[in-house]
Amino acid sequence: MAPTKESVSEEIPAASSLGDALLYATMCIVGLPVEVQVKDGSLYSGVLHTACFDRDHGIVLKKATKIGKGKCRANLALGDCVDTLIVLSSDLVQVVVRGFVLPADEGVVDHVVGKSTESVNQVESHSCSREIEREENRSIFQNSASRQVTESRADGDKEDNSIVEVANGAPSLSPSSNIKGRNSHLASLPDQLSSQEIEAPKALTSSDTSTSVCSTSSTSIFDITANSYATGLVTSNTTIPKKIKGESIIAKESKLNPDAKVFTPTATNYRQVAAPVPRFVSPSQMSNSLSVVPTIGAQLGHEVESFASRFTVPSKVVPYNNLIAAQAGNGTHYARPEPIQGTPFMPQGHPRPHPPQANILKFQGTAAQPIQLPMAPPIMAGENQTLVAPMHVPFAQPYAVPQPVMISDVNGYIFR
Amino acid sequence: MEGSVGEELAVGCVLSLRTTLNDEIEGQIVAYDRPSNILVIQEGSSKAGARRNVRLLKANYIKDFTFLKKAEDPLDVDKCFIDLAGLQAREDAALRQAEIEAERIGVGVTSEAQSIFDALSKTLPVHWDKTVIVVMNEVRVSSPYLPENVTGGTPAANDRVKKVLELERKRLQARNSSQV
Numbered sequence: 379m380a381p382t383k384e385s386v387s388e389e390i391p392a393a394s395s396l397g398d399a400l401l402y403a404t405m406c407i408v409g410l411p412v413e414v415q416v417k418d419g420s421l422y423s424g425v426l427h428t429a430c431f432d433r434d435h436g437i438v439l440k441k442a443t444k445i446g447k448g449k450c451r452a453n454l455a456l457g458d459c460v461d462t463l464i465v466l467s468s469d470l471v472q473v474v475v476r477g478f479v480l481p482a483d484e485g486v487v488d489h490v491v492g493k494s495t496e497s498v499n500q501v502e503s504h505s506c507s508r509e510i511e512r513e514e515n516r517s518i519f520q521n522s523a524s525r526q527v528t529e530s531r532a533d534g535d536k537e538d539n540s541i542v543e544v545a546n547g548a549p550s551l552s553p554s555s556n557i558k559g560r561n562s563h564l565a566s567l568p569d570q571l572s573s574q575e576i577e578a579p580k581a582l583t584s585s586d587t588s589t590s591v592c593s594t595s596s597t598s599i600f601d602i603t604a605n606s607y608a609t610g611l612v613t614s615n616t617t618i619p620k621k622i623k624g625e626s627i628i629a630k631e632s633k634l635n636p637d638a639k640v641f642t643p644t645a646t647n648y649r650q651v652a653a654p655v656p657r658f659v660s661p662s663q664m665s666n667s668l669s670v671v672p673t674i675g676a677q678l679g680h681e682v683e684s685f686a687s688r689f690t691v692p693s694k695v696v697p698y699n700n701l702i703a704a705q706a707g708n709g710t711h712y713a714r715p716e717p718i719q720g721t722p723f724m725p726q727g728h729p730r731p732h733p734p735q736a737n738i739l740k741f742q743g744t745a746a747q748p749i750q751l752p753m754a755p756p757i758m759a760g761e762n763q764t765l766v767a768p769m770h771v772p773f774a775q776p777y778a779v780p781q782p783v784m785i786s787d788v789n790g791y792i793f794r
Numbered sequence: 795m796e797g798s799v800g801e802e803l804a805v806g807c808v809l810s811l812r813t814t815l816n817d818e819i820e821g822q823i824v825a826y827d828r829p830s831n832i833l834v835i836q837e838g839s840s841k842a843g844a845r846r847n848v849r850l851l852k853a854n855y856i857k858d859f860t861f862l863k864k865a866e867d868p869l870d871v872d873k874c875f876i877d878l879a880g881l882q883a884r885e886d887a888a889l890r891q892a893e894i895e896a897e898r899i900g901v902g903v904t905s906e907a908q909s910i911f912d913a914l915s916k917t918l919p920v921h922w923d924k925t926v927i928v929v930m931n932e933v934r935v936s937s938p939y940l941p942e943n944v945t946g947g948t949p950a951a952n953d954r955v956k957k958v959l960e961l962e963r964k965r966l967q968a969r970n971s972s973q974v
């Protein structure tokens with residue numbers, strides 16, 4: 379059983395809170411394209427898959443390309459691309475995420491706390507370390523020291539996966555192994571990776587279980603307090619509150635009101651969210667009781683009221699132009715307002731600055747075109763739910779609302 | 795580095811530092827992890843349009859640094875939320891995008907061929923078939939990617955590809971000559 383927040387609050391040493399901050403920062407950048415510099419000066423660009431900064435672990439990049447040449451000879455030539463690149467912690471110099479602001483920076487938060495979010499246990503950081511070990515164990519190595527990634531690319535054979543591990547300056551990773559990099563087939567990478575038969579080099583296998591590991595594909599689970607929130611939860615058994623106290627809410631900038639002030643929700647009303655402004659309502663999907671479309675922006679209070687009073691809870695998502703109204707249901711739904719320029723409107727969340735590449739959230743579901751989601755979906759069907767729109771939401775239908783969670787306990791510690 | 799101990803207490807401070815690899819970084823310390831000796835730095839300012847990067851830097855690669863100003867801890871613990879599903883989706887999207895971009899790169903082709911491919915892709919749907927540029931799934935442009943190497947497709951499509959190819963080659967030649 380995970381320790382409760384209250385029970386461990388007195389036991390948290392200051393050093394643990396610092397590790398939590400690094401853990402949080404690393405989790406925030408998982409899935410983003412990053413640049414990794416190793417100690418010989420080489421620069422690699424790829425999608426951050428997982429990271430562990432403890433002992434001999436490191437980071438794992440997916441679809442990594444060498445974009446900067448270092449002083450020493452390396453396994454990869456400039457411009458080569460590999461499916462999976464493992465950079466050991468001992469070789470790592472820095473990880474750079476361009477044009478990104480940490481979500482919790484400067485008093486800005488992405489999501490509003492909600493009661494309906496699931497409660498989960500503590501983060502299992504060792505599961506992340508196991509993932510790095512799995513990545514290492516899947517590496518393919520050759521005995522020929524002269525084999526290069528470019529050769530494997532040029533000969534045209536379609537090898538499914540390759541994992542390249544970067545060791546500083548050495549032409550081979552270990553005395554008994556070398557690197558063979560190869561572009562993967564366009565099929566699903568995780569499926570291919572799991573089916574790939576590989577030989578694990580002894581030098582790369584780690585028997586340690588690390589603590590500071592971050593990966594979205596791990597079985598990590600988090601504590602969610604009563605005030606933690608996941609985006610866009612609407613249940614079928616709740617009704618939209620009829621009134622939102624607009625006087626305590628500062629409307630976020632919208633495209634209709636570029637000069638609107640930054641929105642900050644009140645603690646008591648954080649669950650009450652204004653509806654977005656759908657410009658088109660599909661009559662076949664939307665309740666005919668919805669006759670007024672509220673405008674997004676400063677008139678949050680009365681407009682939410684008007685919307686809420688008319689809004690009933692259908693069971694599926696309603697698209698309006700690029701705007702999806704989350705319908706009530708026991709699953710996860712959310713509304714996707716129209717893309718607007720400028721900072722997003724978060725009726726029930728702390729506003730967040732609008733970095734150009736920040737926090738591209740993607741919901742599960744069928745593939746869809748990426749859609750800018752600057753404004754929060756305000757449709758709420760229950761007292762205890764709040765819809766929160768992330769900054770950029772490539773939208774797909776059907777989809778599940780992501781459930782942001784707050785890391786309140788990490789290995790028994792609490793953020794300070 | 796002896797500064798790493800001081801930096802543990804300096805979360806929130808704005809520093810200007812230089813790494814041993816001659817990178818110059820100016821930003822605010824978001825976090826410092828002593829066991830791994832990693833600094834988390836948020837670069838840039840809060841002004842709109844400023845380039846804001848996040849760096850995870852090993853502190854032992856800091857050559858020197860300058861203290862600029864003291865500020866509060868930028869991370870608000872009460873606002874630290876992680877959307878796991880969103881992160882997973884973001885990673886999937888980034889991987890798909892990387893695959894698409896990787897598909898644009900020809901294998902075993904010259905840089906000139908790649909430039910021609912990139913130029914054609916701006917206005918026409920193209921993809922690689924080994925070293926052959928396939929346009930609109932019917933017209934094929936093989937090495938050395940001259941107008942006379944355009945084959946296949948309807949006469950109208952063929953002519954269109956030839957014209958676009960001639961235009962793009964002229965542009966590339968003009969660009970190369972201006973750069974020389």
